[in-house]
Amino acid sequence: MSDTVIVADKLSEKQLEYMQLIAEIMEIRKRGEKPLAFIRTYGCQQNVADSEKIKGMLAKSGFSFTDTPDDADFILFNTCAVREHAEDRVFGNVGALKNLKRKHPQILIALCGCMMEQEHIANRIYNSFPFVGLVFGTHSLHHFPELLYSSLVNSKRVFERGNDDKKLYEGIPVKRDGTFKGWLPIMYGCNNFCTYCIVPYVRGRERSREKDIILSEAREMIQSGYKDITLLGQNVNSYGKTLPEPVSFAKLISEIDTIDGDYWLRFMTSHPKDCSKELIDAIANGRHISKHLHLPFQSGSDRILKAMNRHYDRKKYLETIAYAKEKIDGVSLTSDIIVGFPGETYEDFKETLSLIREVEFTSLFTFIYSPRVGTPAAKMDDPISAEEKSKWFRELLDVQEEIAAKRCSAMVGATERVLIEGVKEKTNELNARTSGNIIVELEGSPDLIGTFRNVKITKARNWILKGELTE
Ligand code: SAH
Ligand code: SF4
Numbered sequence: 001m002s003d004t005v006i007v008a009d010k011l012s013e014k015q016l017e018y019m020q021l022i023a024e025i026m027e028i029r030k031r032g033e034k035p036l037a038f039i040r041t042y043g044c045q046q047n048v049a050d051s052e053k054i055k056g057m058l059a060k061s062g063f064s065f066t067d068t069p070d071d072a073d074f075i076l077f078n079t080c081a082v083r084e085h086a087e088d089r090v091f092g093n094v095g096a097l098k099n100l101k102r103k104h105p106q107i108l109i110a111l112c113g114c115m116m117e118q119e120h121i122a123n124r125i126y127n128s129f130p131f132v133g134l135v136f137g138t139h140s141l142h143h144f145p146e147l148l149y150s151s152l153v154n155s156k157r158v159f160e161r162g163n164d165d166k167k168l169y170e171g172i173p174v175k176r177d178g179t180f181k182g183w184l185p186i187m188y189g190c191n192n193f194c195t196y197c198i199v200p201y202v203r204g205r206e207r208s209r210e211k212d213i214i215l216s217e218a219r220e221m222i223q224s225g226y227k228d229i230t231l232l233g234q235n236v237n238s239y240g241k242t243l244p245e246p247v248s249f250a251k252l253i254s255e256i257d258t259i260d261g262d263y264w265l266r267f268m269t270s271h272p273k274d275c276s277k278e279l280i281d282a283i284a285n286g287r288h289i290s291k292h293l294h295l296p297f298q299s300g301s302d303r304i305l306k307a308m309n310r311h312y313d314r315k316k317y318l319e320t321i322a323y324a325k326e327k328i329d330g331v332s333l334t335s336d337i338i339v340g341f342p343g344e345t346y347e348d349f350k351e352t353l354s355l356i357r358e359v360e361f362t363s364l365f366t367f368i369y370s371p372r373v374g375t376p377a378a379k380m381d382d383p384i385s386a387e388e389k390s391k392w393f394r395e396l397l398d399v400q401e402e403i404a405a406k407r408c409s410a411m412v413g414a415t416e417r418v419l420i421e422g423v424k425e426k427t428n429e430l431n432a433r434t435s436g437n438i439i440v441e442l443e444g445s446p447d448l449i450g451t452f453r454n455v456k457i458t459k460a461r462n463w464i465l466k467g468e469l470t471e
């Protein structure tokens with residue numbers, strides 16, 4: 001698949017015209033008042049980045065944004081299909097809109113994103129939620145203006161599930177949520193087909209953006225004050241393989257790193273099967289690259305890794321970790337883990353526990369396996385009960401809590417550079433984050449939000465640090 005050449009296309013003139021037409025229609029309907037959109041995003045940063053494009057297109061179509069669905073003319077949920085729980089939340093929240101639509105029949109309710117690429121889900125929405133007027137999947141983003149226009153002018157419901165056309169689209173306007181923390185997609189889709197995962201089915205094949213386009217977007221973000229930029233892709237290590245002139249991810253990030261400015265560069269997600277020494281060296285030598293590696297290992301058991309189709313084993317994973325620890329001074333390691341994959345035994349699970357004890361991760365994202373329709377794992381025998389899996393899951397959390405607490409305690413007394421991100425509602429303390437992605441809470445003025453500061457770590461509480469400004 002890596003020989004597929006992906007052609008990048010520009011957002012077409014036609015879509016720009018549709019945005020203009022939407023603005024005109026809404027101006028008449030709202031009698032000159034600004035139309036309002038309410039957008040709720042579920043799932044990962046890829047979805048957040050897609051929502052920022054949708055907001056960009058809506059802003060160009062004359063919309064402003066509201067945090068209250070009751071005030072909105074257009075309500076959109078950008079959905080996630082990765083686990084059943086994510087889907088259940090969407091169904092629950094969409095169901096709750098029924099009364100709102102009854103009260104304000106002119107509201108347009110729409111659903112988009114990963115869930116909508118699944119036929120059985122789109123059918124369920126069509127049949128059970130007649131008040132949803134517009135549905136489109138991840139492959140239809142580039143003609144969202146056209147879909148929105150046709151939902152507004154026709155009385156018919158618009159349902160579209162794209163097929164994977166192996167293209168990506170440039171030139172879509174972006175309205176970023178943050179002013180100093182931002183997402184920068186470098187690629188879309190996934191070719192890995194881990195047996196439990198729905199992402200390749202709902203996001204299509206791997207497509208990389210051209211290096212120069214990414215570089216100029218990064219430059220623009222840095223010039224306009226972004227301090228924390230995360231490069232996004234499902235497997236950033238395979239960035240550039242499909243480009244007419246292939247480029248490695250290590251080369252891309254090292255080039256971005258040469259841009260002058262005061263900022264941190266992060267990336268996610270890195271797949272262990274092809275996390276190269278070149279990339280680890282790039283992090284070690286980077287001026288702006290965070291000393292943080294998020295490297296999901298999913299399971300510590302080779303048998304389960306094979307059944308998951310992950311293409312690495314425990315030994316290879318630990319070698320990569322050892323190299324990262326050796327080269328990157330004070331590296332912060334994080335990971336994703338699935339508990340209760342079909343056929344996993346307690347013996348397999350103990351291998352996961354021993355791996356986390358060995359590596360000592362800063363933090364973990366832990367999930368109980370959730371069968372996804374259409375994936376190979378959903379057809380595998382899964383004899384372990386939900387109660388048993390929950391027991392293992394709690395055991396995993398307890399072990400990690402102990403490790404995180406130990407790691408955090410070891411940081412007490414040290415001085416860390418942090419980015420101040422916001423104010424904690426309950427205590428009025430400032431929230432900040434280290435380059436290694438550890439949360440630090442401290443006293444200080446909200447004027448500091450969006451700036452880098454040096455902080456002396458005074459206390460550790462589980463995985464959260466307390467600190468004080470040193471200047
Ligand atoms: N591309 C990334 C992860 C994308 S999904 C990677 O390969 O690392 C984020 C995480 O969700 C995965 O790392 C995995 O731990 C979890 N996940 C994916 N599918 C799942 C499923 N069916 N059940 C439970 N967890 C799942
Ligand atoms: Fe899913 Fe695997 Fe692709 Fe990650 S690499 S998105 S877990 S298929």
Ligand code: F3S
Nearest residue numbers: 043044080081082114
């Ligand atoms: Fe969910 Fe789609 Fe991301 S399934 S995790 S929103 S790629």
